[in-house]
Amino acid sequence: MQTETTLTIAPSRMEKVLRLSEASHLDTMDHATVLPWNEPIDKDIAPKNLDHLWITGTPFAEALTKANRLELAWLETARDISMFIWLEQTLPPLYMGYITRDHARIAPELQEYLMVFSKEEIVHTLTFKRFMAKAGLPLFQPPQGLYTLLTDTLPAMAPPVGVLFTLLLEWVAEMGAMHTTQGTDVEPMTRTLFRAHHHDEARHIAFGRWIAESYFETASAEEVEQVRAMARQIFPRLVDMYTYNPEIALHTSFDFPVQPDNPEAIEAVWRSEHNVRVNAERFSALYAWMDKLGLR
Numbered sequence: 339m340q341t342e343t344t345l346t347i348a349p350s351r352m353e354k355v356l357r358l359s360e361a362s363h364l365d366t367m368d369h370a371t372v373l374p375w376n377e378p379i380d381k382d383i384a385p386k387n388l389d390h391l392w393i394t395g396t397p398f399a400e401a402l403t404k405a406n407r408l409e410l411a412w413l414e415t416a417r418d419i420s421m422f423i424w425l426e427q428t429l430p431p432l433y434m435g436y437i438t439r440d441h442a443r444i445a446p447e448l449q450e451y452l453m454v455f456s457k458e459e460i461v462h463t464l465t466f467k468r469f470m471a472k473a474g475l476p477l478f479q480p481p482q483g484l485y486t487l488l489t490d491t492l493p494a495m496a497p498p499v500g501v502l503f504t505l506l507l508e509w510v511a512e513m514g515a516m517h518t519t520q521g522t523d524v525e526p527m528t529r530t531l532f533r534a535h536h537h538d539e540a541r542h543i544a545f546g547r548w549i550a551e552s553y554f555e556t557a558s559a560e561e562v563e564q565v566r567a568m569a570r571q572i573f574p575r576l577v578d579m580y581t582y583n584p585e586i587a588l589h590t591s592f593d594f595p596v597q598p599d600n601p602e603a604i605e606a607v608w609r610s611e612h613n614v615r616v617n618a619e620r621f622s623a624l625y626a627w628m629d630k631l632g633l634r
Contacts, residue, residue: 344443345436345452345497346556351548355451358541362454365537369465372534373527379473384408385415385528386518392582395612398595398603406592413590415519415528416475417583419466421511422535424480427463428488429504430456436497444497451545458538469531476589481579487572498553499565505546506573509624510580512539517620547627554631569633577617582607 347355384407391410393399402410433452437444444452470477484507492500512535519532554562584604587594596603607613618625628634 344440345448345501345549346445347448347548347552348555351552352445352447354548355447355545358545359447359451359454362458362538362541366458367461367465367534367538369461369468372465373469373530375468375472377527379469379527380525381412381473382408383525384411384523385525386411387521387524390518390616392586392613393596393607393610396607396610398607401595406590409591410586412473412475413586416470416473416589417478417586418511418515419470419475420478421481421580422515423463423466423470423477424485425488425504425507425511426459426466428485429459432488432493432500432504435493436500440497448549455542455545458542462535462538465531465535469527478583478585478589481583484572484576484579498549498557501546502550502553502565503569503572505543505550506569506576506624506628508539508546509543510576510621512536512543513620513624514580517616550631566632569628573628573634577621578608581613581617 388394388407388411391399391407392414393402393410433456437449437452441449487503488507492503515532516536519529521529553565557565582604584596584598587597596607598604625634
């Protein structure tokens, strides 16, 4: 899918983008001070809401011990952080590539925020990697298919389409993380990490929404329908991938009840009543926005 549409935004939103850049210049994540790196991470405390474990509400969870549940909570958090790492280290080359390729057709204000966005993603990646090393957590493999989307497909597409699909990826990961890590009983450094990350990500999500909305207001009907068809194909896979990642079975110290070579069991976890309910709660704002644009 090719289009001559470059990165644009409605004039009424340009002032908002300028305010995003200014807010970032004044107050953004500092890798050195965001966490008390000299203090220990307490892995005897869960890093997420234990009611949100991926296999909760399925027969597979019935035999889990308290120790198993705590281990799964840390491994699921490792997957969440891995997802951020793989996503956020691809965005600077993607967005800077758009500036290099299309600089003459992208407003200076938008170029500045793409640079701000890229700078913050590099800091986030460094911080997440440092947290993973400190906590002794494994890096999960990049999400199949979706990582290729970021590294191969989107760089060749129109910038607003790239912004839209990176928005969907970031929004799912961000809402999922914030929905489960901000309780008072969550391990303190983990809670602080995700809260500080959200401080920047809220701006990134706002920018992505405004760019996507402006694109849908100005692109041709044919282009819009192509993007909608692409979203309807990709987004359900993204939600499934976030809801449950079969790779977790390769990292547990105990025999995990759902093995990666058991597609029926994996499907049962994806479609469980528990996960359908949790997804409806944590992704409600995203679902509503996508429905407004006809993306689901």
